[in-house]
Amino acid sequence: MVLGVSGGIAAYKACELLRRLTESGHDVTVVPTAAALEFVGPATWAALSGKPVSTQVWTDAHAVPHVRIGQEADLVVVAPATADLMARAAHGLADDLLTSTLLTARCPVVLAPAMHTEMWEHPATRANVETLRGRGVHVIEPAEGRLTGKDTGKGRLPEAAEIFEVCRSVLGGDTPGDLAGRRVVVSAGGTREYLDPVRFLGNRSSGIQGYALASEAARRGAEVTLISANAVQPDPAGVEVVHVETTEQLRDAVVKAALHADSVVMAAAPADFRPTTTSDTKIKKAADGSAPAIELEQNPDILATISHERAHEHQVVVGFAAETGDATGSVLDHAREKLARKGCDLLVVNDVSGGAVFGSPDNEAVILGADGSRVDVPRGTKTALARVVWDQVRERLVGP
Template sequence: MDKPRVVLGVSGGIAAYKACELLRRLTESGHDVRVVPTDSALHFVGAATWSALSGNPVSTEVWDSVHEVPHVRIGQHADLVVVAPATADMLAKAAHGLADDLLTNTLLTARCPVVFAPAMHTEMWEHPATQENVATLRRRGAVVIEPAVGRLTGVDTGKGRLPDPAEIFEVCRRVLARGVTEPDLTGRHVVVSAGGTREPLDPVRFLGNRSSGKQGYALARTAAARGARVTLIAANTGMPDPAGVDVVQVGTAVQLREAVLKAAADADAVVMAAAVADFRPAAYAAGKIKKKDGQDPEPIVLVRNPDILAEISADRARPGQVVVGFAAETDDVLANGRAKLARKGCDLLVVNEVGERKTFGSEENEAVVLGADGSETPVPYGPKEALAETVWDLVAGRLS
């Protein structure tokens, strides 16, 4: 079978060198990649490098190989176009339909999904002109990944950093897998919680759980690839930030509640995939609790944590907001799941069986998604991103 055909557009920013890593991941995973740089991009990485890494010719001009009509053919034959980095200038040209080089011509002729990975200084990203251009591109169906926060050129730090190439690759892979040109979550803001809360007992100990956060991260990555603006509330995961996702780090259930309520204020959907501790120690010891010879330890008194899922389900921040919960069960999985769905009042509840070697920390999952309308959607054992896609399919259907 033919390899999926990807056009990698590279515009003239210092982050152009990172596109080499994205190119390597695309080619090594079986994609046929044609690199189309701008003239400015060649000041950072030369044409010989792009050609050697991709195995395809490289040009910036519409006048090269004119008999092949490259300014039309490259975009027409592509299965995906990804521009990384996408400078403010490139976003402006794409939004206004300018076509003064091979890359901008390719963008105009492409009828496949298009992904932009912006990289620029914070002031340029936040400028109203750039934000309007981004909104225009998203409205037309392009996936514009939110830039990361971190070190920029020189001593500057802020939002505008190119996301990690490995995370951009994950977005591209998911967009290609879906094969649709108009992402169904474009214009939507979704909130996802992930990981497991930790409730401090003393400076070195805590009550926690086995959740790794992998399912929540799969939900966040998948939503970003479907065009959503994503806020990820991450509790003790230790994983790199997904591309195009705003990440809020929290530790305890109380901190997670505060972050979820704040982010949910303007959210179209909230997916509570985090494993939130039901209880926390009633008292926190300022110093490490010592064991004493011949004495049993003092009992640990627990108090209830807030029920975040029930709270946001009962008091929706906006009309039509969809709320999804997760139920980790060890026995009577479906019966307990149905009871929890009724008790929590959410729209969907993802029910899965967990244990020491089941679900937690695994790359795979198996679940049944229960709906408040009585529906049941089984998801067979497979990658966690497959479950994520099913959840967003059900959410998108309710939002529309």
């Protein structure tokens, strides 16, 4: 594998990507541009990759590195890919070792852009991106967030974990683009119901699974809206993110986004109950040690609402169920009852006995279908589960 690094401030983030690639067993050759070495020196790349690093086509000229590196690669990933690097790649320039490698590579190529918003949105950059994509290059959408200085906007380098997952998908050949042209809505995280300005009722949902679902859908070509309830993960690249706090806010955002969606996946954990009244001031401790009584009322059932009041008849709705068994039935008993009651097409069932799943990078699940189907997903990454969920959704989508 070749890791190209071009000259942007985000070059330091490529160190984390390199660590992930090498620790997963890949043989990585780092090819930085001369400008990239102004941000991260050759000693760092050599130490992390275990190989000498050069930007020059003249180093070890007898080995013809400007040809051999690209010819022998199974994957080339450039992170960050600056506007300048993409312009040179789009026009077939080969004026340094990295662009020569890109021109000779016959393997998959992944570019992770990073630049200021104005540069990303400039017609020249957009044309170069379309040219590269037209040649089969995987150009990841940049993330939104803090850029250099005080600037914020679209153009931030996606997190190393995201780029790594794209590389792994491309190497495995499992980036079918089968959701291209589809609009999907994913919810993630756990809602909060406030008792006073300080305290709230909540749950342990971290949002990791929902973010994995949103990222996987974007990788497969979908137009994704992610409704995020109090999750702390960075916004995924190429995804529209709407941040909410309460169950009512989550419901409003999901219902609005679902109006034009081909599929809605409710991975968030909405609070089932909320206080009937909320104090405008912090509730103080009583001098006698007594605790205040809190009266609760039930929150609206978002999954049931969007399942029974679909924007169109072909919309595919997916729910998640965090269940534990009890004296009245097993995890799957409760899940099957919930599937029938909610009215969704698929229900992803997690056994959360003992707090399993919450905050973990791994997951295992049973996916129950309203058509009587059952798919058992063994323990693996939450990205792996996301792939299976979208496979099941794609089977149920009507049309190409």
